[in-house]
Amino acid sequence: MPKFVTTPDGKKVVTLIPGDGIGPECVEAAQRIIDAAGVKVEWEVRHAGESVFKQGVPSGVPQETIDSIKKTRLVLKGPLGTPVGYGEKSANVTLRKLFETYANIRPVRELPGVPTPYSGRGIDLVVVRENVEDLYAGIEHMQTPGVAQCLKLISRKGCEKIVRMAFEFARSEGRKSVACATKSNIMKMTEGMLKRTFEEIAKEYPDIQSWHVIVDNCCHQLVKKPEQFDVIVTTNMNGDIMSDLTSALVGGLGFAPSANLGSDCAIFEAVHGSAPKYAGKNVINPTAVIGSAVLMLRYMGEFAAASTIEHAMLVTMAEGKVPTGDVVGYDSPKAATTTAYTDEIIKNFGKLSTTFKVRDVKPIKMPEVSTALDTVKVAKRRVIGMDLFIESAELPAAIGPDLEKLLEGTPLKLKMMSNRGTQVYPDKGTMIDCIDQHRCRMLARAADADLSDTEMLAVAQKLAVRVRWAHIEKLQEFDGQPSFTKAQGED
Ligand code: NAP
Numbered sequence: 001m002p003k004f005v006t007t008p009d010g011k012k013v014v015t016l017i018p019g020d021g022i023g024p025e026c027v028e029a030a031q032r033i034i035d036a037a038g039v040k041v042e043w044e045v046r047h048a049g050e051s052v053f054k055q056g057v058p059s060g061v062p063q064e065t066i067d068s069i070k071k072t073r074l075v076l077k078g079p080l081g082t083p084v085g086y087g088e089k090s091a092n093v094t095l096r097k098l099f100e101t102y103a104n105i106r107p108v109r110e111l112p113g114v115p116t117p118y119s120g121r122g123i124d125l126v127v128v129r130e131n132v133e134d135l136y137a138g139i140e141h142m143q144t145p146g147v148a149q150c151l152k153l154i155s156r157k158g159c160e161k162i163v164r165m166a167f168e169f170a171r172s173e174g175r176k177s178v179a180c181a182t183k184s185n186i187m188k189m190t191e192g193m194l195k196r197t198f199e200e201i202a203k204e205y206p207d208i209q210s211w212h213v214i215v216d217n218c219c220h221q222l223v224k225k226p227e228q229f230d231v232i233v234t235t236n237m238n239g240d241i242m243s244d245l246t247s248a249l250v251g252g253l254g255f256a257p258s259a260n261l262g263s264d265c266a267i268f269e270a271v272h273g274s275a276p277k278y279a280g281k282n283v284i285n286p287t288a289v290i291g292s293a294v295l296m297l298r299y300m301g302e303f304a305a306a307s308t309i310e311h312a313m314l315v316t317m318a319e320g321k322v323p324t325g326d327v328v329g330y331d332s333p334k335a336a337t338t339t340a341y342t343d344e345i346i347k348n349f350g351k352l353s354t355t356f357k358v359r360d361v362k363p364i365k366m367p368e369v370s371t372a373l374d375t376v377k378v379a380k381r382r383v384i385g386m387d388l389f390i391e392s393a394e395l396p397a398a399i400g401p402d403l404e405k406l407l408e409g410t411p412l413k414l415k416m417m418s419n420r421g422t423q424v425y426p427d428k429g430t431m432i433d434c435i436d437q438h439r440c441r442m443l444a445r446a447a448d449a450d451l452s453d454t455e456m457l458a459v460a461q462k463l464a465v466r467v468r469w470a471h472i473e474k475l476q477e478f479d480g481q482p483s484f485t486k487a488q489g490e491d
Pocket residue numbers: 022026078079080081082083084092252253254269270271272273274275276284285286288326
């Protein structure tokens with residue numbers, strides 16, 4: 001159990017971030033419900049997101065918010081708006097990364113009174129999304145003025161943590177299977193690392209069925225036969241997209257809660273964003289944030305209050321007296337306000353949902369994570385070449401021969417050049433639409449070479465008289481296995 005901060009009169013201190021757009025309305029609903037359930041909480045209100053960007057804080061997360069979370073380790077937050085495609089980084093992602101909340105747990109289940117094309121099929125699944133690595137590590141560069149690159153960074157330690165969390169979460173909820181969804185058929189090193197780690201760690205959980213599914217088929221299966229899934233563990237971007245999809249299966253984003261869990265900190269928030277068009281109208285569905293609060297209460301050990309709230313929510317939905325606009329249409333005379341819906345849940349405290357069960361949840365056994373810097377050791381390693389990424393407005397047929405000439409007398413020879421991952425030199429008679437960024441793959445002339453940095457830098461410097469280079473990637477062998485993939489069409 002994590003250590004919580006408690007006030008002298010026994011209240012647990014929780015950092016509360018109202019957020020942007022519809023955030024404050026949803027968070028207020030959740031806060032009222034927790035208080036009405038009698039849980040002793042001291043709310044420490046802090047801010048992040050759009051309002052903070054506007055104050056000139058480039059990260060969107062001010063120091064006082066960081067200090068509060070560092071102290072409480074427990075956050076209930078509303079969605080934060082992020083400028084799309086330009087400007088600052090997402091304050092949401094920043095918060096998740098600053099506190100190493102490496103697992104994002106996103107449950108969805110069929111709900112009473114919320115008709116969908118899947119009603120009656122008993123959807124009840126959880127997406128466990130890796131939360132801090134992958135393309136969301138946020139390492140992007142403009143390699144040339146016209147070529148952008150984003151690094152997909154996946155670590156062995158990150159995979160191990162998220163896989164263990166998925167199995168531990170499955171156990172805590174008495175779930176029967178964990179599927180691992182990856183694109184390892186294409187990205188054999190990055191997505192493949194999650195698949196390999198999953199298959200290894202699954203052996204430690206023989207009580208839980210485990211299987212791998214390619215992520216595109218997983219989405220197909222989710223739409224076709226969602227009831228076959230229980231827990232799905234996946235990489236960050238896959239999980240982001242898939243969990244919006246899964247929320248739509250049960251009625252939409254208004255119903256999808258989430259928990260960002262780390263070893264020392266937890267942030268609870270809806271899957272949805274700030275939906276600015278509904279901001280301040282008191283019409284949105286607060287269920288996702290209330291559901292996130294239920295997850296938070298269970299994390300705090302407040303199991304009875306969590307069950308009371310969940311039962312009351314299910315009863316409110318089943319009775320259908322105060323449906324939210326996303327269910328019956330915002331123009332419908334039946335559409336309730338956010339406030340009326342919240343009041344009704346509080347009124348229904350003490351009633352039990354008979355048709356829709358509330359899970360018997362046990363405390364999750366958090367994976368043990370060493371804070372030591374993680375190093376995967378290999379017995380043998382050597383550098384056998386380098387990929388030099390260059391910027392050139394010339395075609396490969398013009399650059400290649402010049403580079404070959406310049407490489408004479410050096411320890412490296414040009415094996416091939418590729419353009420966006422496909423071999424273009426030597427020309428194989430293919431039809432490739434080249435851009436101005438090329439990869440020049442050079443391998444050591446000597447079969448047993450272990451190239452030094454000095455040798456490689458000397459080569460890069462020599463080639464720089466002919467081409468402008470952007471970056472170098474070492475080509476290595478770890479225990480005899482290449483640390484790099486071939487280009488498309490490379491033999
Ligand atoms: P969004 O805010 O999630 O809204 C998309 C749509 O989902 C809404 O237009 C609405 O659908 C529905 N929806 C969302 N929340 C709802 C609720 N509580 N009740 C009922 N319906 C709800 O996604 P977005 O428009 O792409 O993003 C807006 C901003 O939020 C962006 O700045 C984005 O970066 C940010 N964002 C933040 C988070 C976060 O804080 N964790 C997550 C995602 C996005 P209808 O239009 O069909 O009614």
